[in-house]
Amino acid sequence: MSREFPVRADEDTYVTRREFTKFLGLTSLAFFLGTALAAGRRLWKKIAANQTEAARVAAVNEIPVGGYALFRYPTGDDPCILLRLAEARFVAYSQECAHLSCPVMFNAATRQLECPCHKGLFSAEDGRVIAGPPKRGLDALRVSIRRDEVWVKHESES
Amino acid sequence: MSPKVRLNQRMRVILNMVTALVVMILLTQLWLFSVAVDAAPKIAAAALLCSLAGLAAVFALIRFFLKAELSA
Numbered sequence A: 001m002s003r004e005f006p007v008r009a010d011e012d013t014y015v016t017r018r019e020f021t022k023f024l025g026l027t028s029l030a031f032f033l034g035t036a037l038a039a040g041r042r043l044w045k046k047i048a049a050n051q052t053e054a055a056r057v058a059a060v061n062e063i064p065v066g067g068y069a070l071f072r073y074p075t076g077d078d079p080c081i082l083l084r085l086a087e088a089r090f091v092a093y094s095q096e097c098a099h100l101s102c103p104v105m106f107n108a109a110t111r112q113l114e115c116p117c118h119k120g121l122f123s124a125e126d127g128r129v130i131a132g133p134p135k136r137g138l139d140a141l142r143v144s145i146r147r148d149e150v151w152v153k154h155e156s157e158s
Numbered sequence B: 001m002s003p004k005v006r007l008n009q010r011m012r013v014i015l016n017m018v019t020a021l022v023v024m025i026l027l028t029q030l031w032l033f034s035v036a037v038d039a040a041p042k043i044a045a046a047a048l049l050c051s052l053a054g055l056a057a058v059f060a061l062i063r064f065f066l067k068a069e070l071s072a
Helices: A017-050 B003-038 B041-071
Strands: A055-059 A068-072 A079-086 A089-094 A105-107 A112-114 A121-123 A129-131 A140-146 A149-154
Touching (some): A017 B003, A017 B041, A079 A105, B003 B041
Antiparallel strands (some): A105 A112, A121 A129
16 A cells, blocks of 8 residues: 555445446436425415415504514514504515525614624615615515504515 | 557546536536525526426436447
């Protein structure tokens, strides 16, 4: 056994070309399945959200102008935030940052939603990205006022 | 150089070319995975389709290599 190549020939594991190409194919399959899982999770969430009914969040007078309310919609695992930007203007978004799902918080002074994890900034007006690593805006909910109560529902594509 | 050694070297060159192409596709698939994780549903679906195309290309390249090896 030489010092430059300290592996004995009989102890070396031999990989055939076929085994190597099989490994490449299986790696590609694994990447595809991972992508399918991630995309499937997002599509499933979207489909499930579109099928949920509107939910009451709070009474209009419970939230002052410039204030906010936290709630969960459509399930207990989906944190959302309702903002009152003006007397008659309410907006609601998913509280999960579009980057890595940290909860965003409302800054009334700057009228922005801030992610404390990686300093992502979103506009409170429409949820679009202003700064930071997120590639897309916050998921918006449709807000309606019924008998002095604020209701939310998922935005449908149509 | 014997014909067997020459053939072996040729197959090694082909395998290197196939490997280079497959590695490029694998890196693209890895990037598509990162896109699908935090993209909007429509973009995630597009990433999934592209990843499927990549998988098909990898299998086509492997098939091409194995066919070349068999015919050699």
